[in-house]
Each structure stands twice: as structure tokens, then as C-alpha cells.
Amino acid sequence: MIQLKSKTAVVMIASFLATFVIADETEFQINFDAFPEKALLDGEKEEFEYAKWAQLAKPAEIPGVKGGALEFSGEKSGLFIAPSAFPLEPSAPFTLSFWMASRRLGHDIETIIGTVDVGSWSVIRTEDHRVAFYSPRDKDMRRTFVRSKSKLALGNWHHVAVVRTEQSLSLYFDGRKEHTVKIESGATFATDTPVTIGLQGKGPFTSEPRYFDGALDELRLSLKSVPEEEIIAAASIAPPAPLAVSLPRMTGIENVPGYDVANVWTLPNAKDIAMIEGVRFSTIKKWEPETDEFVFLHGVGLSFHKGKLYSMYGHNKVHENTPGELARYSVSDDLGKTWSAPEELAGYSEDRSSSHGVFHSHEGQLWAFPAGFYGKMKRIHMQVLSLDEETGEWTHHGNACEEGFWPLQEPILMENGNFIMAGLRSVQGFEGTGLSPSQHNLPAVAISNGKDLTSWKLTPIPISDPERLGRVWGESSIIVDGPNVTVFSRWSSTENFALTAESPNFGEDWTPLVPTNIRMASSKPAAGILSNGRRYLIANAANDNRNGRSPLTILYSEPGEKNFTRVKKIRDYEQEGSTEIGSQGYPCAVEHEGSLYVGYSVSGGRSWNRNSAEIAVFPITSLE
Secondary structure, three states, rough: OOOEEEOEEEEEOOOOOOOOOOOOOOOOOOOOOOOOOOEEEOOOOOOOOOOOOOOOEEEEEEOOOOEEEEEEOOEEOOOOEOOOHHOOOOOOOOEEEEEEEEEEOOOOOEEEEEEEEOOOOOOOEEOOEEEEEEEOOOOOOOOOEEOOOOOOOOOOEEEEEEEEEEOOOEEEEEEEEEEEEEEEOOOOOOOOOOOOEEOOOOOOOOOOEEEEEEEEEEEEEEEEOOOOOHHHHHHHOOOOOOOOOOOOOOOOOOOOOOHHHHHHOOOOOOOHHOEEOOEEEEEEOOOOOOHHHOOEEEEEEEEEEOOOOEEEHHHHHHHHOOOOOOOEEEEEHHHOOOOOOOEEEEOOOOEEEEEEEEEEOOOOOOEEEEEEEEEEEEEEEEEEEEEEOOOOEEEEEEEEEOOEEOOOOOOOOOOOOOOOEEEEEEEOOOOOOOOOOOOOOEEEEEEEEOEEEEEOOOEEEOOHHHHHHOOOEEEEEEEEEEEEEEEEEEOOOOOOOEEEEEEEEOOOOOOOOOEEEEEOOOOEEEEOOOOOOOOEEEEEEEOOOOOOOEEEEEOOOOOOOOOOOOOEEEEOOOOOOOOOOOOEEEEEEEEEEEOOOOOOOOOOOOOOOOOOEEEEEHHHHOOO
């Protein structure tokens, strides 16, 4: 049943239309019990552009909290609702509530309820499986938002409510108030574009709408602030059985040289992983677009040079991997406690952009290897620069590995006299989704010509079974042990296991990539060997991690051993000692004087990599 206790309006369900019933002008409600099969019912159609949308599939009818519910496929299924059905006033109170069940494994953001215009209001499932409500952007591109502290249990039903009063905005999760913010002056919640359920319009990185994979029931909009006791009562209803969820295909190490398959270690759940003691947190670069206009920040790189710590990151005033992106850096002279204002390392010119990469200190010279690309992530390559410390200027030595290499790990000197660095080989950017080996965005290494840091050879790491592995987005890190090199790679946006391969001859030849048993979120990892002989892998890894970029963990071995047998947390979503909440992505690590310095992006609960850059520092003796 669909009811509008206001004026008559129209909903479009694929090509189906249904009528809202007029009642007492205070409440709009969809019970999701069933939808009529007629193409058009009574009601006045409100014109809006929907011809550009692909034909939507009708959501499936399933048992719900009360009566029926609707199940959305995650692909080309959803509803359009005319703007008058959600009559939000710019500054008037309202309560929006619903039941939902999400079954998406990946960390991709999905819209539950929103608007065709992605800059308007929306309720989303965040990349780390929480629920958040965002207001429309104001004139300074800022959005008021609230999000849950609790995570969605995969496939389980949860009750969500957003309450706006004249002074505040709150989010309730299963009847608990979990986040409240004061409403900024001028914040508006109205929209004049169609409301969507189960999808949202094109985003900055998407050529297609985002679709919801899950189920919805009992959607209610009240044009008032509903008392808390009513929300608690609504959330106390016994939910239906969880939705069926297909788990990832592969769970074990297969054909990985040197690994004892019979003695595979299983990661603990996140709550059972102990926190490292004595971690110090500090902010490298705060996300503050109201001050500096930069919206995107990602990909922290770290390196010590002559007692100073340098940090590189990608910065953009629009969106990531688009024209105008800059490689910028900050410097600390007190071991990462405080940081200088950002400076430009490599910028934008003639449609070529720069972005995050790595530093390296060698024989008294500081080198930088930021990524470069044209247009929107086309013709990716590595730029080579060195610092003139007398003038403070950077000298550009040309480009290297122009076959699509994006550097992601500081160069490591091997016993044969060559340097090696890990990264991603992407020939087609985000469009490289085919299944042939040439189309995959594979992990890769760049190997220097001796100590000449301007001359590099690119070696992609082969894939074992393209059709079985599906899409690979191979952002990677390596461990070098004599002539043996081990790579750990991100898989894709849907498979939350690390991939691995090995080289017996300094990175020249490789075994094919295969899945490990390490549940790792779809994010770049950081790996290496500490001075005490322990191997480590820093990632968002936990047995119950479903591709969420939190917590940030470090897996490590016993001294001199190869297999990871222990794990600790570096930081959580909400972390004492840090000024920023949020998920943590794209870690890097460098050891210095007995401490490990770990840099990463932290989301602040925001989406689309609108991050701050942060560093966590702890003694390696904490990993005993």
C-alpha cells in the first residue's frame, strides 16, 4: 500500500505508476506490500527528465516487517517519486524512517533513498557499511550529515530514522540515537528534483546510476519531529528473516609457493583484535575545503630525508582522477607531530594532471615519483623529480613507465643493485573492466637500471585465471627478501581477499596472481620487513570485514618467518587520540629509529575520498 497524507502525487516504478491517497497533510508512507501492474492509475503526472535513465526492473515482492517488502537487485531496479511526494521545506522539521536490509559485500557507496541530483539530499550505505543522511550542498559545497556508529549486519533487517528539529539533525539506528549535529545556518533540506528509492543519479566517478542491493519496508516521512519513544516502538517490531547473501567465491590460499596450505591461519573478527599500545596520531593535512577549496585528498606517501619527514598526497578541487589534480606535499621536522602547509610538487598543465605517489631519499638527494595522467585517468605514467635543497625547487627528469604505471611504494634497493617499487599498471583507467589479461589493471613492479633513478622498466604481474578472478584493480605492495619478492594486491571492489604472487629472481619473473585467505578490504595495502625480521602487511583486514576500510590493522609474522600469524589494530573508526573519525584507506609505512610511521587517508565519515591525511606512529616493540 502507498499512502500520501498530503496532495495527490505520482510514483513511477519502472514503467508502472501508482496513486498516493490523500489524508491529513502530515505524513507520506509506503508500506511496500505490493505494487499494481497497471501502467497508469489516476493522478496527475509531474514532468521530469527520466528518459535518460535505463528501463528499470520492477523490485521483487518479498515478506516484510508488516506484510510485504520490496527487494532491489543492485542493478537497474528502483523507483522514481515525484517531488511533491516528499514536500520538505528548507528549514522545517521532519522525520524520515524505514526498515532496510543490505546484502552488498563491497565498499562501494549505495543510495537507499535520494534524489536524481547527486548534490541534493540522500540516505546512503557508506563504504564501511554504516548508514548516513546527507543534506543538499550549500553554496560552499558543504553538507550537513549524520551517520550511524553501528554497522549494518549483512542481510539483516535494521530500522533507521532521521529526525530534523529546528536546531539539530539526528540519526537513530535500531531505536538508538547514534549521531546528532547542530544544523548550520542556511542548511536546507528541500528538493525540487524527483526522489528515488533504490538508486541515485550519476556520481563523479560513475557513468551509470548507483543501485541499492537489498530490501526496504515501511518508509515513512512525517512533517514533524517524531518523539523518540515512537521511534523506539517502531524499531521494536520483530524483523523478518535475513536476506540470502552470496559469500565470496574463494577462501583459501591456492598454489602459493612457500605457504603451508594445511596450516592456514584464520584472522580474528575485528572486535577480537587488540589495539596496539602507545600509538601517537597526528593530522598531516586536514580536510577543509571552506579554507583551501580542495575537496579530494588521497594516497599518503611517506619518506624521511635528512631528519625531516615528507608526505605526498593527491589533491583536487573537484573530484579524484580528473583534470586539475595536483601532487602536493607537507613536511614535518618533529617526527610527524606537526606539519607544514601544503606545497605543490607536480601540477596540472596542458590537460596533464599529477597525483599521489612516493618519495625516496638516496645518497643525500630527495627524489619524488608522483603519478601523472591525461584527461580522466588516461595515459597513466610515473613522473621523476628531484629536490634542489638550495632553491627549494623541484627538477623534472621526465617520465618513466609510460605503459600505465602508478607508483605506490617507496623504492627498495635489492641485493643485485637495482631498485624495485610496487604499484598498479592501468592501461585503461577505471574503464579497464574486461576479462582478458591485457585489459586487467594488474599489480606491477618498476625496476631501475642500477642506481639510475630516472630509468625504470615496468613488469606487470600475470593473472592466473582472468575469468575466475573477474575484475582486478591491482594496487599493490611488496616484500623483498634477497632475490625473492612477494606481492600483496587489492583484488576488486567486490572480492575482499588479498591477491598474492611471488618472484624468485628480483622481480623479473612472477608466479600468477592467486587469492589468499586474508580478508582484506578493497584498498591499497602496505607491506615490508621490519628491522627485527618480522614481515608485516598493513590493511583493513579482519575475518568479518566486508570490504569496509575500518579498522586499520597490521598482520605480522614471527622474526624470520614468512607466514603472518599475529594481528593488531592500528586505529578504529572512532579513535581516541585522533581528531578525525572515519574509515582509513591506502596505508603506507616507513620505519625510522625503532618506530613504524603509518600514513593513510581518513574519511571523516564523508564519501568520495573527501579525506584528511593522518599518521600513526608506534614503536615496533609493540608488535611482540
